[in-house]
Amino acid sequence: MNKILLVLSCISAILTVSVCAQAKEGKAYIDSREFARAKVEKIERIRAREDNASLVEVRVHLKIIDGTKKGQTHVSIYRGEDDMPKDMFYREGNTVFIGISTMGDADAVEQISIYDVDNTIGIIILGVLLVASIIFVGRLRGALSMLSLIATIILIFYVLIPMTLKGYSPLPMAVGTALFAIVITIPIILGFKTKTLAAILGATSGVLCATLLALFSGWIMHLSGIVTGEMMTVFYASNVDVNLRGLALSGIVIAALGAIMDVCISIASATEEIFRVHPEISVKEAFKSVMTVSSDMLGATVNTLMFAYVGSSLPLVLLIAMRFDPQTPLMLVFNYNPVLSELVKSAVGCIGMFLSMPLTAIICIELNKRKQTARKTA
Numbered sequence: 001m002n003k004i005l006l007v008l009s010c011i012s013a014i015l016t017v018s019v020c021a022q023a024k025e026g027k028a029y030i031d032s033r034e035f036a037r038a039k040v041e042k043i044e045r046i047r048a049r050e051d052n053a054s055l056v057e058v059r060v061h062l063k064i065i066d067g068t069k070k071g072q073t074h075v076s077i078y079r080g081e082d083d084m085p086k087d088m089f090y091r092e093g094n095t096v097f098i099g100i101s102t103m104g105d106a107d108a109v110e111q112i113s114i115y116d117v118d119n120t121i122g123i124i125i126l127g128v129l130l131v132a133s134i135i136f137v138g139r140l141r142g143a144l145s146m147l148s149l150i151a152t153i154i155l156i157f158y159v160l161i162p163m164t165l166k167g168y169s170p171l172p173m174a175v176g177t178a179l180f181a182i183v184i185t186i187p188i189i190l191g192f193k194t195k196t197l198a199a200i201l202g203a204t205s206g207v208l209c210a211t212l213l214a215l216f217s218g219w220i221m222h223l224s225g226i227v228t229g230e231m232m233t234v235f236y237a238s239n240v241d242v243n244l245r246g247l248a249l250s251g252i253v254i255a256a257l258g259a260i261m262d263v264c265i266s267i268a269s270a271t272e273e274i275f276r277v278h279p280e281i282s283v284k285e286a287f288k289s290v291m292t293v294s295s296d297m298l299g300a301t302v303n304t305l306m307f308a309y310v311g312s313s314l315p316l317v318l319l320i321a322m323r324f325d326p327q328t329p330l331m332l333v334f335n336y337n338p339v340l341s342e343l344v345k346s347a348v349g350c351i352g353m354f355l356s357m358p359l360t361a362i363i364c365i366e367l368n369k370r371k372q373t374a375r376k377t378a
Helices: 002-022 120-165 170-190 194-221 229-237 244-277 283-312 314-323 330-334 337-377
Strands: 034-049 052-064 073-081 095-102 109-117
Touching: 052 095, 052 109, 073 109, 120 170, 120 244, 170 194, 170 244, 194 244, 194 337, 229 244, 244 283, 244 337, 283 337, 314 337, 330 337
Parallel strands: none
Antiparallel strands: 034 052, 034 095, 052 073, 095 109
């Protein structure tokens, strides 16, 4: 068992590296800005025109507090309608992230762009609470699960994203990343047992099914159906030929990964527990029992996915309600690009999850039956 899992780990790592090595070369996307933090010392609002009270000029006085230009002051000026929600603008005393664009002379500041307020302390507090709760409940296994999650995140942000911005095809790298996450994460959660191999094989088959479904969806819906506004922004902002279709399909595969791993682990654990309690159960009865558990699990999982989608997309739902009148055909709403892309992600993820459940059950039943046969003949 340990040898098989080790071989799977090596195959996954080799696949990920080889995909990156074989991809086409491209020019790297480089942002020449220098990033730093600054404190908002003063905000002035001046009426830009006497005949238009809503047209204002906002002057934000900044003092740079770190970086090579620490201690320097700068005034960023914004002109336009004063119609932004009051809680969305900066306040005096805020610490904000800024981008300093320099051209020509090294000491000449061409422009300072203000980004978001520095919420580092809040992020650290939430992160500490998250890690503490995981370790408190899961103890050593929970800590190892966090390490596997960090490894997957590192792979996404330091392999998948940089290579995509260099012009590499993102879909093979996304599949390699998903397989790497499966092989590394599941043994940490379940240990080196029979159900671990079943969960890995089931999750791998689910990801491969999701990849095929994503390719099929991209083919029947063409490029415009799965590419969002954010992807188009990436396309125009980068100086490389970003593969938009591959990027959209990669998002579908990565989005399906979590749900597939979740159900495969649960099904493998349930199957092994059935054989532990009733070792002499037949294959037919074992499969029937596992599928009964699966049907109950499906309802809860689909509800979880749906509520998570609606909660995260509530502004989009409100936008649809405002944009489309009651006479608008329902299919026109479904074909609205942001809606369609999320529908495709949800559908592909659910189908991949559904198909991986019986596959995991069959694999786990077969492995347990072979294990029992080996014990009897030993």
